[in-house]
Amino acid sequence: MVAENEVPRGPGDARLHNKFGLKLDVTCAREKAERILSLIEAHLTGKNWLALGRPTIADIACMPYIGLAHEGGISLAPYPAVKAWIGRIKALPGFITMPAL
Numbered sequence: 001m002v003a004e005n006e007v008p009r010g011p012g013d014a015r016l017h018n019k020f021g022l023k024l025d026v027t028c029a030r031e032k033a034e035r036i037l038s039l040i041e042a043h044l045t046g047k048n049w050l051a052l053g054r055p056t057i058a059d060i061a062c063m064p065y066i067g068l069a070h071e072g073g074i075s076l077a078p079y080p081a082v083k084a085w086i087g088r089i090k091a092l093p094g095f096i097t098m099p100a101l
Contacts, residue, residue: 003061006036012065014072026072033074037066037082044081048088055092063089067101 010033016022017029040062043050050058067086069076076083089095 002036003058006032007062007065010034010036010065011069011072011074014074015065015068016072018073019071029072030074033069033072037069037074037076037079040066041079041081044085048085050085055089059085059089064098064101071100 010029010031013022013024013029014026014033017024017026040050049055050062063086066076066082067089076086090097090101
């Protein structure tokens with residue numbers, strides 16, 4: 001549910017506003033982003049992956065929104081565990097990147 005709600009409505013919406021001009025409450029989106037990123041940061045501290053001891057669909061579903069948060073004006077600097085998690089995903093065999101990621 002986090003991959004369907006909090007992550008898209010936080011960093012995802014902030015990106016839609018900044019990059020594509022979608023008219024929405026960007027302040028609310030950034031507040032949601034801070035809230036969910038703080039929770040994910042706490043969850044990933046001491047863990048490598050979101051759900052299990054290996055990459056799962058949870059990681060795949062959440063990472064692009066979070067990895068592109070900077071396009072919504074959201075810095076990942078306060079979230080070192082999140083940044084390390086993104087790095088682990090990018091290092092997976094067969095990972096294919098996208099622009100701005």
